[in-house]
Amino acid sequence: MSWLDLPAGTLFGLGNLPYGVFSHGERTRRAGVAVGDQVLDLTAAAEGESFGRLLAAGVLNPLLAAGPDTWADVRARVREWLTEPRHADRIRPHLVPRKDIVSHLPVEVADYADFYSSEQHALNASRIFTGADDLVPVNWKHLPIGYHGRAGTVVASGTPVIRPAGQRKPRKATEPSFGAAKRLDFEAEVGFVVGAPSELGKPVPIDEFPRHVFGVCLVNDWSARDLQGWESQPLGPFLGKSFATSMSPWLVPLAALEHARVPQPAQDPEPFAYLRAAEPWSLDLTLEIRINGHLVSSPPFATQYWTGAQQLAHLTVNGASLRTGDLYASGTVTGPAKDQRGSLLELSWGGREPLAVGEETRAFLEDGDEVVISASAPGPGGARIGFGEVRGTVAPAVV
Structure with missing residues (x-):
């Protein structure tokens, strides 16, 4: 009371x-x-x-x-x-x-890393880009795959997102071209914010997750798919991601999420020992994604193959140190149903099946579009707890 x-x-x-x-x-x-x-x-x-x-x-x-x-x-x-x-x-x-x-941004972000931890998202991406069914990278179920982003372009919720420019090369084009991205996308993600730092050269054991991670937020990992597709051969992502990442204003402490903890999906093959936790750290969050006020998807976070605890253990297993203010994100949250997809890439199936957004359709984001991601989770006594919103509106390119 x-x-x-x-x-x-x-x-x-x-x-x-x-x-x-x-x-x-x-x-x-x-x-x-x-x-x-x-x-x-x-x-x-x-x-x-x-x-x-x-x-x-x-x-x-x-x-x-x-x-x-x-x-x-x-x-x-x-x-x-x-x-x-x-x-x-x-x-x-x-x-x-x-x-x-x-x-405002709740923390001064020290480092930013982003993972790729939804099996359904990985399968959808494979089907969209290659046409192959049930195919994920050979290493995908052995380790949490991720990339290192730019801390300096993590922005507060509500900050306009300027359409980026760069090189792109459609599959049927013979030469690349330069200009504003035409396939601008969002990715609905969950972020983890590091509090207590760690020492360089000493991996953080998986069960030390709650002693280092302060809390959880929402993240929109904005993505220029045409820039990303051309530059990620073989490295990447790079410019297709680094122009902006939006972060929600409220950090929900791990202590508030005890009632949201659930067992994670079965992992086969069994992960290496450093990725095996004594207690479950999957979280039963339900996300909602709106474009221009229209609900387009409700991804479930509990379906993520790799947990935040596993991601932290993998991030440091080579001896990399943690710094206060480090932010790492889950990767796109996508569930098995069509209305649980966490990116426009999936919702429009690579642009081939434009998504209904009110009385309009979208293959990818247009200037002026606003994307709002919210989430809630079970709390004590049957209540639910909220994460607020992360929002951003697409502004025209400056080139």
Whole structure:
């Protein structure tokens, strides 16, 4: 229970309490916690607390770097403030309507990596590009495949996405050409944000996942398919991905996702020992994708072949170190049904079967199109917890 008047069915109840960074009016950037339809100004509320100095930087990195014991202490303190009536008079002035804030990137992103962990997405891509059925790369079921992206082009939700330019070569063309991408796409993904760093040369064991990963967010890995197809021979992705990656404003702590944990799909062959976890870390998230306000897909995250814990173990098994603020994403989330596909590439089947979007159709994104990805998961007591939205609108190319 809370002394707050929380809206019925809110996705930001006391079982969630996600962290973000916001500004309000002329005030500087603040750390905040979303609760109901409000945001608690955590920077102000924590003045005088032992952890208050961790919340004054305008990004969450100092809090994330403090490690899991501090994360637990801060979360417990916030819950106390919001549930015990004796705190109401002090805390109430630090609550701001969520509709009135401006959200910013919650962390200063140190590194960004993206994986390729949906078996259905891998199968669909194979069928679209090669016509081969039930074919994934030979290494795909042995290791979580990924690529290293650009941290500097991870942008806050709502930031316009400028259509990129580059080289492209359609299959029937004899020579490449240069210009604005014609096959612009989205990829609905789930992101994991690293808090506690690790030492160079020391792999992070898979069961240490919750001691290093602070929380989960939503990611749109924007993709220029025509640039990507030409440059990825044999390396890549590169320019087809690096122009923009959108990140949602709220980080849902791992501690809020205990009721969302489910066993992962069976893995055959059995992974190497460093990829075998003692406890399950698949998450029962349901994503929703909207184009210009129209729901076009609802991908289930629990179908992902590789989990966030396995991805972290693989990311560091060669001795690569973690840094506070590292972001790594799941790869496109796609389920087995047609209305569970996580990219326009799949929804339009490579452009050959344009997707109905209201009264229009789309093979790929057009200038002015807005893509909004949201998600929710099971929470305590039968409630659901939300991740907010990651949104972006396509702006015209500058070439």
